[in-house]
Amino acid sequence: MTDIIIDQTPPILHNPSDKEKKYDRQLRLWAASGQQALEDAHILLLNSGSGAVGIETLKNLVLPGIGKFTIADEAIVDEADLGVNFFLEESSLGKLRSECCTKLLQELNPDVKGDWFPHEQGETLEHLFGSEQRFTLIMYTLPIEPKKVDLIHKHASKHKIPVISIHSAGFYSYFRIRLPGNFPIVETHPDSTATTDLRLLTPWPELLQFTESLTENIENQSALEHGHIPYVALLLHYLGKWKDIHGSLPATYKEKTAFRDTVAAGARRDNPEGGEENFDEAVAAVLKTTSLPTLPSSVKEVFDYSPSDVRIGTQITREPMLMDYQNQMEASSSFWIIAGAVKQFYTKHGALPLAGSVPDMKAQSTVYVKLQNIYKAKARQDAAEVLKIVRTHPSGKDIPEAEVETFCKNAAFIKVIRGTDTAPLNIQDIANKEFDSDENAALASMPLSLFPIYISLNATSHVAFASSSDILTAISKSIPNAASNSRLVQAAEEVARAKGGELHNISALTGGMAAQEVIKIITKQYIPIDNTCVFDELLDLEAVMRRILEMKGRESYIGGGVAGPDILRSTASA
């Protein structure tokens, strides 16, 4: 072993590795932990139909460096493939599409392994799913034979694998995500403008001492000192004075604006600038720092839910033993143990564990660093208390401390995408609701429902192509008056126009969106779309419709061809 001399100055430099150089632009989004998750992933694509959208999705996953992908596709490359699929070339004609695409995709990133299926004629999906290899996520493209869909969902539900189905035809496309059970996310990456709770209404002794040391004799301080008191200390100082006079902290809006005037009046204006920056910052921060933080609804949802007592609806009838076992498994996962501990912490203190970060503010360097340390120390203390509760849980002793700390740091932003336990909705009901709300939407210039596109594309899930009357006939089985609804008729006509063929742009766009979702699911960072059909291998509209109903104006379906007022109605104009 060689001797290592550790020298304080110059500091030890960490220059980037080759991998860090190559992935620099994405590591800034999901860091090394997200990258590792991608590199551990093996993604299966069951390719079907005109076959471009799945390959475009994979391209966007091979580039950032997933560990491995497998393409299952029995189609033989023909002329039309070369007009829509970029990962085929002249020499691919007449060869197995899966093999050709695999090879050309692999060229994009030598760190990624690629494989195709079938290797030999006669190999079936049963062989693929019967093998030892486990997939992290399965994607399949439509149209596809129903028996394949059955196989995929059986396999996915048995091994708890997320499934994404994608359908792109002409100017239209949609994709659906089915997550195997509840999907908790800790690192949701809230917007930088999301407020951090600074606890100015419930300060702790160290913070108060710090404030006192800076605001003692505030009237007689030098211009330099006075102009550099960090706004956290200024606000605490004036809150203390307010309380002395009024007996309580400013609570109503009127009191808060009066308080804001008091703070503003404290600034010295007899200088060339005519004011002080730190006081400006304090004034601007009054309203957001003088309200007690309420529990964010997504956190409340986590607190209100306990995996062990999940209500089991009609879906349990399928495999009750498995369901119970899985609930137990979920209950003993680290997320729910830590969530339970944070809930106890919240019940006791009326606040979530402190995140510990301090926004930048005008201050002397040493003073600011001191303030940072006070917040960090408090955050560590809160996390230690949560850790203590975690350790009392029968399965809590092996949970790494770092995981608890990350959880506490993000506590205000955690989220669970939940499975649903209600029976599937009736399509007729959904249709009625969607068309009713469209009548109001038209009046309020709100976006119209994309339901007609979904239902029309979906009618062609298992056929190469269909005429608009075929599509409408199929739809009328569940929506009796389909043929008299002009929006349904138009959507059916647009789907029929494509004759089952993809347009490269729409498939590239859809492949980009689907790949973003795959990355979010695999890295467990950021928030995937809320589309949660648990263990449901039947083609069930409910989850998809829930998305449409709850997120009007959000677009999980692309009306790529018709950006005009018919499909993607604007909600704002600048």
Place this chain on the structure above:
Amino acid sequence: MSQPVMVSGPISPPKSKNSRWTYLDNVRRHPGPFTGETFNSSEEAVSLMDNLKVLVIGAGGLGCEILKNLALSGFKQIHVIDMDTIDVSNLNRQFLFRASDVGSSKAEVAARFVEKRVRGVSITPHNCKIQDKDDDFYMQFNIIVCGLDSVEARRWINSTLVNLVDDENEDSLKPLIDGGTEGFKGQSRVVFPTITSCIECQLDMHAPRAAVPLCTLATIPRQPEHCVEWAHIIAWEQENPFPTLDNDDPEHITWLYKKALARAQEFNIQGVTYSLTQGVVKNIIPAIASTNAIIAASCCNEAFKIATQTNPSLGMAENYMYYTGNDGIYSYTFEHLKKDDCPVCGNLARDIEVDPNFTLQEFIDSLAERAEAQLKKPSIRADRTLYMQSPPSLEEQTRPNLVKKMGELVGNGDEIGVTDPSLGAVNFKYKVKFSREFRGAVVKENID
């Protein structure tokens, strides 16, 4: 209740024999329910596309996608312009490049790759700056698609295309389609120069990051970024370790990193890393393949619809699409209105609040941070020239004005003109409104 589906045998879409463009022809040869009056499905109309010339500006993350998409949308005459060479950090998304291409011209490698992959498409590379090309060059194109990472370049091409418009010649109107991304977010927009809201009209939607005051960097750093900026702006100037700073030279970045780290240690500031140093110095925006795919495809879909009229395109009404995938998926499309006081496509003067006690230099500095101006090297004239950045003789002649107060140089209500040749024909007309009383031409006090 299950969904209505039809079931048939093995699934492969129908195609005309040996036709590579079967799927494109499904929409090019047949109108749909939303297709407009101008659509023409004849053989001749479809073959018109063979002669349409499209210019792609930028062969980076968006550019690679755009070239692929246009080639597979039936465009045959494509040009691409980019002055950059390939860097290893491009490989996570710029899929037309391989490790062995590092150091080569982006435009050339990208053009060669797509030409080889898609039969029958011609792609002409231009390995140069967009400013190196003249009006005649831009005049030859029918559609311009931009995948740029620089606001300056966007403003330059925008003003160039607006100025190209000649009312007598309808071919002089070139639709400009522009895409941009950051992380999981992006936007695409369509401009019909002089007719609809232009890039300059929309400038204030993309406000620049506020600069950290110099005194913070010099005396009271608090954040790791402050230490990096100090190394970048102050230490480099003082020590001049290399003749000129090259942001792409790892040796230079390492020098800045060491300086920043030492300063951070001095002030007990955590968080200075090589990656952060590089990010601050180069103003790096996170970029991933999937977002580029979404935005580039949205741009090319608009180009396709403009060229073929197969479906209504963005532009005349809604002209701006915003997308974010951070929290679920959210996108909205809206109409950004043209501004009468736009410095490129409008002709009215806009009001500007000016502190008459500012020096001309301070006023010029403030123009860099104003969201609707973002001018780094402006020249200013009133009834006479107040300051010119070039030529050097004129710069020298007007330089003494920089220390004079605005109140000395212009009157309340005067109109001033602000130009910046690096942005093309951008010409700001401002009507000066004094924000407070002029205290007279006294010697400037030292502020902070």
